Amino acid sequence: MKKLTSLLSAALVSATLTAGAYAQDTLALVISTLNNPFFVTMKEGAEQKAAELGYKLIVLDSQNDPAKELANVEDLSVRGARVLLINPTDSDAVANAIRLANRAGLPVLTLDRAASRGEVVSHIASDNVAGGKMAGDFIAERVGASARVIQLEGIAGTSAARERGEGFAQAVSEHGFTLLASQPADFDRTKGLNVMENLLTGNPEVQAVFAQNDEMALGAMRALQAANKKDVLIVGFDGTENGIKAVEGGRLAATIAQQPGEIGAIAVETADRVLKGETVASHIPVPLQVIGK
Structure with missing residues (x-):
C-alpha cells in the first residue's frame, strides 16, 4: 500500500510538472530576415533571455517581405503567443501586421526598426x-x-x-x-x-x-x-x-x-514586465559605441 501511495505521488508530481510545462507562456519574435548576422544575434539574445525567464519563444522569419511578415503575424493567432516582438521589414508596411495583432489583443513591441502606425507598447532600439x-x-x-x-x-x-x-x-x-x-x-x-x-x-x-x-x-x-x-x-x-x-x-x-543581442534580451525582459502588468517606457534606448582603430 505504501509503495502504491509513493507511485501515485510520483505520478501526481510528474503530471503537475508536465502541466506546468504546457502552461508555459509563449512569446513570438517576427524578425525581418535571418539572412543577416545582426538579426541572428538579436534572435539569439531573445532566445537566451526567454529560456532564462521560462518562456517559450516562437521565431518567424519574414525574409524581408512585408507580405510574409503579415502572414507570420496571422499564423500567431493559432499558436497561443501572449506578446508579439516584431522587427519590421518596413516601418510603413508593418502597420497592417501590427493592427492585426492589436485586433487580436496581442501587446506589440518593436525592435530596432519603429512602426509608423499601429499601437505599440514599447520600441527597443539604439539611437x-x-x-x-x-x-x-x-x-x-x-x-x-x-x-x-x-x-x-x-x-x-x-x-x-x-x-x-x-x-x-x-x-x-x-x-x-x-x-x-x-x-x-x-x-x-x-x-x-x-x-x-x-x-x-x-x-x-x-x-x-x-x-x-x-x-x-x-x-x-x-x-x-x-x-x-x-x-x-x-x-x-x-x-x-x-x-x-x-x-x-x-x-x-x-x-x-549596436548591441543586437542586448536588443533581443531587453525586448523579452520588457515583454515579461508587460505580462506582469507593469508600466514600461514607450522607447527603451540601447547604448551605441564607436569601435575603431
Whole structure:
C-alpha cells in the first residue's frame, strides 16, 4: 500500500510538472530576415533571455517581405503567443501586421526598426540618429572637414535607414563634407559591392564611405580593394562580429556598434514586465559605441 501511495505521488508530481510545462507562456519574435548576422544575434539574445525567464519563444522569419511578415503575424493567432516582438521589414508596411495583432489583443513591441502606425507598447532600439552623427564625426576626425564622402543607404522605408541618414546629414552639414552620392544598397553585402562599384566610376575622388550597416560596408570594402582604392576610409554600422573583425584587421576604419543581442534580451525582459502588468517606457534606448582603430 505504501509503495502504491509513493507511485501515485510520483505520478501526481510528474503530471503537475508536465502541466506546468504546457502552461508555459509563449512569446513570438517576427524578425525581418535571418539572412543577416545582426538579426541572428538579436534572435539569439531573445532566445537566451526567454529560456532564462521560462518562456517559450516562437521565431518567424519574414525574409524581408512585408507580405510574409503579415502572414507570420496571422499564423500567431493559432499558436497561443501572449506578446508579439516584431522587427519590421518596413516601418510603413508593418502597420497592417501590427493592427492585426492589436485586433487580436496581442501587446506589440518593436525592435530596432519603429512602426509608423499601429499601437505599440514599447520600441527597443539604439539611437540611430546619434549613430549616424557619430559616423560622420569619426570621418571628420580622421579625414578632416570638407571630406568628399559617399553614403550607402539601407532599405528605403525603414526607420533605421531614415534615422541613420538623418544623423549623417547633420554631420555632413556641420563638417562641410561634399556628399558625392547617397544611394540605397538595401543593407545587403552583395548590393553594397555592386552599388559601390557603380558609384566609384563617377566619383573616383571619394575619400570616405559611410555604409548604414556592416554588411554594406564589407561589400564596399571589396569594391574599393578591387579598384585599388586602399586609402578610402570606410565606416560601417551595427558592430556585427564580421564588422568588428574587419576593423581589427584594418580593413574597415570603424563600425558604430549596436548591441543586437542586448536588443533581443531587453525586448523579452520588457515583454515579461508587460505580462506582469507593469508600466514600461514607450522607447527603451540601447547604448551605441564607436569601435575603431
